[in-house]
Amino acid sequence: MTSQVSSPTTPEDPSSVAGVLGEQRKPAKETRRLDRVIIRFAGDSGDGMQLTGDRFTSETASFGNDLSTLPNFPAEIRAPAGTLPGVSSFQLHFADHDILTPGDAPNVLVAMNPAALKANLGDLPRGAEIIVNTDEFTKRAMQKVGYSANPLEDGSLEAYAVHPVPLTTLTLEALKDSGLARKDAERAKNMFALGLLSWMYHRPTDGTETFLRKKFAKKPEIAEANVAAYRAGWNFGETTEDFAVSYEVQPATSAFPAGTYRNISGNLALAYGLITAGQQTGLPLFLGSYPITPASDILHELSRHKNFGVRTFQAEDEIAAIGAALGAAFGGSLAVTTTSGPGVALKSETIGLAVSLELPLLVVDIQRGGPSTGLPTKTEQADLLQAMYGRNGEAPVPIVAPATPAECFTAALEAARIATVYRTPVFLLSDGYLANGSEPWRIPELDELPDLPVHFATVPNHTADDGSEAFWPYLRDPETLARPWAVPGTPGLEHRIGGIEKQDGTGNISYDPANHDFMVRTRQAKIDGIEVPDVVVDDPEGQARTLVLGWGSTYGPITAAVRRIRREGGHVAQAHLRHLNPFPKNLGEVLRGYDRVLVPEMNLGQLAHLLRAKYLVDARSYTQVTGLPFKAEQLAQAIVKESADV
Amino acid sequence: MSEALALVPKAEAKQSMKDFKSDQEVRWCPGCGDYAVLAAVQSFMPELELARENVVFVSGIGCSSRFPYYMNTYGMHSIHGRAPAIATGLAASRRDLSVWVVTGDGDALSIGGNHLIHALRRNVNLKILLFNNRIYGLTKGQYSPTSEVGKITKSTPMGSLDAPFNPVSLALGAEATFVARTIDSDRKHLQGVLRAAAAHPGTALVEIYQNCNIFNDGAFDALKERDTAQDALIHLEHGQPIRFGAPAPDGLGSKGVVRNAATGDLEVLDLAAEGADASRVLVHDAHAASPTTAFALSRLADADTLHRTPIGVLRDVIRPVYDTDMAEQLDQAVVQQGQGDLAKLLAGNDTWTVAG
Structure with missing residues (x-):
């Protein structure tokens, strides 16, 4: 547990800025209480905005607020400096109550340069606070993004509360005795900004200082410079008259059930879910992967946990990545491949082989904007039909989809359950927003985790007429229709499997027409028969005539929109799918219980298409493919509009 | 037994060729060179004295890739070109298995070229048998990446245009640690090469010249007929x-x-x-650290007539084996970080508690 108030720092040097900071830990100025705040840090790709956002998030999480984040950055590692395409931002929404999204519009924008101001201004509501680094507002920098006059001086920002701060100058001044070269000292300006914001919102500071000292442990002078810049930012807020007020956002204690919490991003939760699935199944975890945005973090994370017996294999391509995973699955590993849409396209043939071999295999698709290379760093959920149908022949594959970053953990366990019980490849569809976004997560106790026992075949399962014993690799469990998993090394069960159609039972090659018809239908029946929980409808008053149905990462915005409508007296029901193949058994009945079914999706209506085809209901789409998540207000308006004639 | 098979359990009883024959009817064309290779492998396997259940044959697509169905071991007939990748995952996660890949010139060198070269450079404990008949058989007779230039086939009625691969040269260029070539009809030589390949720790590539009597009959006659063979074949033996x-x-x-x-x-x-x-x-020095001379030997053959074709083991050197090193990293991680502790992992370093 982290204490919620920092202790005074560096007592050995009470005269330093740190001493001042320590003594005046409680800001002396007027404090106002807020229930929630949305902050956006924006700067050049090289300005360290993601790090700044991460740190503010950690401070906020340890303070006990509920939170939701939205990192947004270009695909280029260092896009041209000072340009609009080069702007990288990090938005954080935190509150004293339960919240669901990173927020529609920032209350505070930190703009490190003219490009960051210009790129983000359109998202700000009137009255929002803007903290700008005036040092970067040179004529040339402004011209680069098309400002003919200085927006800080020409009155164009009148609607906002602008705080002009010479961040670079102040940082350099604070570090003048550090001995660092100007260029190195300047790079600490993001920590100055973080310090200032930490003062404004009463964030605990010790976590960031510890973090900086650890991150730069090999370069202590850089570590100390960053800490000094951070403290200077805090003190600047405390002393300068431009910042008259600071804000308190109380911990969201009542929003959370009792327990121990941490902040977690979707990709980290997913990686932990996979490791946990390995432990719960008792199988060694094998990951075959090829680097691809936004899935690579899972490969990075799993490669750090070899002490759990995790094997990570960076393959020569996407096809080899899933091939190696399938080979490991044949050998009895819990096999996983992680990728994004373009990688799924390359893996399709091997997924089809896994369908035919009926071996457990997890295919994790962190969806991004498409088609083709599309928008690598932006979010979308347009791979649903690819996961559902993107293979030759009748090749059904179960699909699970987490709704929030933390839910990526349970989704991994659920995918592993389905894969191992039903001996099938399983798609796990996350997306860029879930992958990089984060939220508080109640850390589960080990005894709360599901048991996922796996039983390999050990003895022959067929007795021939002459009494001889044999192993039939395609003799199915009558309930699950799963075939036995007999791993190499098991004496007496030697068998051959392949992608050619197999005879029911024996698994021998068969081109028999009736057998093929039977096998195609049986593979489909196996997937259709997978036990999944019923979909739960949230309709508190029971008066709603419109159902809003979502899947995946739209959960946050949809729930926030539904809450808004209800606050204003409207009635709308909400349901969210975590299983997209097979659908929950009660889904048809749920859909038919409402006069209008509205399906918001970050694609052109893929789930709606599936629902219409399967249930013959007039499911209506509300779609957006901007590479960004829905905004709650916009979604609320759309729901109201779509429900108006019901 | 060599290091390559040290972790593979031994058979409890003496085995014979019959033990390695599956109950499946062999369905290659009558007269196909694949029969000879199958018989050679089935009669060779007992010599390794391995527990049959710890032997796995993985193949891709093509005539030769039906091979696993006929071996009474574990086996997978996978998809076109991908067998080395699949076998890599299996071998890397199961060091107690003896994993063999059966592939052809189209499977390994065309659609699966990428996986082949990466398996070779990685040096996973795999034995790759590349049946080279210089033609596409299963799709009924198109030219392959080892066909000679100007090959007249159904897809190249005016002759093929592209220069062929020399699989041995390719493997040597791909950092292979073991490269050999043999011929389907010479069982003694074939088994000698298999013996050396089986004993090699890491990836072994064995190119087997194999006659397709339907679509490319006689492709290797110059190497097989008594009057031409002594001038066409260069037998390589280490130290000779x-x-x-x-x-x-x-x-x-x-x-x-x-x-x-x-x-x-x-x-x-x-x-x-x-x-x-x-x-x-x-x-001949098969163990030379540099592949230069082996490569130069592989270039002596005339791509058209196959005159001066070296056969035998061209290269057999020791380099770290991928799956061994992978297992060592897992052990090291336990030494450095301790046995994985799930509760500790999930909790991380920054937590807070909400009281009930």
Whole structure:
């Protein structure tokens, strides 16, 4: 547990800025209480905005607020400096109550340069606070993004509360005795900004200082410079008259059930879910992967946990990545491949082989904007039909989809359950927003985790007429229709499997027409028969005539929109799918219980298409493919509009 | 037994060829060279004394890739070109298995070329048997990436245009640690090469010239017929001078492979010629650290006529084995980080508690 108030720092040097900071830990100025705040840090790709956002998030999480984040950055590692395409931002929404999204519009924008101001201004509501680094507002920098006059001086920002701060100058001044070269000292300006914001919102500071000292442990002078810049930012807020007020956002204690919490991003939760699935199944975890945005973090994370017996294999391509995973699955590993849409396209043939071999295999698709290379760093959920149908022949594959970053953990366990019980490849569809976004997560106790026992075949399962014993690799469990998993090394069960159609039972090659018809239908029946929980409808008053149905990462915005409508007296029901193949058994009945079914999706209506085809209901789409998540207000308006004639 | 098979359990009882025959009817065309290779492998396997259940054959797509169905071991007939990748995952996660890949010239060198070269450079404990018949058989007779230029086939009625791969040269260029070539009809030679491959720790590539009597009959006749073979085949044996051709008075071949001092390349010296110096003939060193000479040997063959084709083990060197090192990293991680503790992992370093 982290204490919620920092202790005074560096007592050995009470005269330093740190001493001042320590003594005046409680800001002396007027404090106002807020229930929630949305902050956006924006700067050049090289300005360290993601790090700044991460740190503010950690401070906020340890303070006990509920939170939701939205990192947004270009695909280029260092896009041209000072340009609009080069702007990288990090938005954080935190509150004293339960919240669901990173927020529609920032209350505070930190703009490190003219490009960051210009790129983000359109998202700000009137009255929002803007903290700008005036040092970067040179004529040339402004011209680069098309400002003919200085927006800080020409009155164009009148609607906002602008705080002009010479961040670079102040940082350099604070570090003048550090001995660092100007260029190195300047790079600490993001920590100055973080310090200032930490003062404004009463964030605990010790976590960031510890973090900086650890991150730069090999370069202590850089570590100390960053800490000094951070403290200077805090003190600047405390002393300068431009910042008259600071804000308190109380911990969201009542929003959370009792327990121990941490902040977690979707990709980290997913990686932990996979490791946990390995432990719960008792199988060694094998990951075959090829680097691809936004899935690579899972490969990075799993490669750090070899002490759990995790094997990570960076393959020569996407096809080899899933091939190696399938080979490991044949050998009895819990096999996983992680990728994004373009990688799924390359893996399709091997997924089809896994369908035919009926071996457990997890295919994790962190969806991004498409088609083709599309928008690598932006979010979308347009791979649903690819996961559902993107293979030759009748090749059904179960699909699970987490709704929030933390839910990526349970989704991994659920995918592993389905894969191992039903001996099938399983798609796990996350997306860029879930992958990089984060939220508080109640850390589960080990005894709360599901048991996922796996039983390999050990003895022959067929007795021939002459009494001889044999192993039939395609003799199915009558309930699950799963075939036995007999791993190499098991004496007496030697068998051959392949992608050619197999005879029911024996698994021998068969081109028999009736057998093929039977096998195609049986593979489909196996997937259709997978036990999944019923979909739960949230309709508190029971008066709603419109159902809003979502899947995946739209959960946050949809729930926030539904809450808004209800606050204003409207009635709308909400349901969210975590299983997209097979659908929950009660889904048809749920859909038919409402006069209008509205399906918001970050694609052109893929789930709606599936629902219409399967249930013959007039499911209506509300779609957006901007590479960004829905905004709650916009979604609320759309729901109201779509429900108006019901 | 070599390090390559040290972790594979041994058979409890003596085995015979029959133990490795599955109950499936073999469905290659009558007269296909694949029958000879299958028989050679089935009669060779008992020699390794491995528990049959710890042997796995993985194949891709093509005539030769039906091979696993006929072996009474574990097996997977996978998809076109991907067998080395699939076998890599299996071998890397199960060091107690002896994993064999069966592939063809189209499967390994065309659609699966990427996986082949990466398996070779990675040096996973795999034995790859590449059946090279210089034609696409299963799709009924299109030219392959080892077909000679100008090959007239159904897809190239005016002759093929692209230069062929020499699989041995390719493997040597891909950092392979074991590269050998043999011929379907010479069972003794084939089994000798298999023996060396099985003993090799890491990836072994064995190219097997294999006759397709339907679509490319006689492709290797120059290497098989008595009157041409002695001039066409260069038998390589480690530690022996590289000589071939009609026997000289000393009983060895009357031609020798020598290094051209000016270019550094290899060439053939007629030892019967006046003034020819037999001491210049190279002694084959399969264990040479540099692949240079092995590569030069592989280039002696005429791509068209196959004259001067070296067979035998061209290269057999020791380099760290991928799956061994992977397992060592897992052990090291436990030493450095301790046995994985799930509760600790999930909790991380920054937590807070909400009281009930």
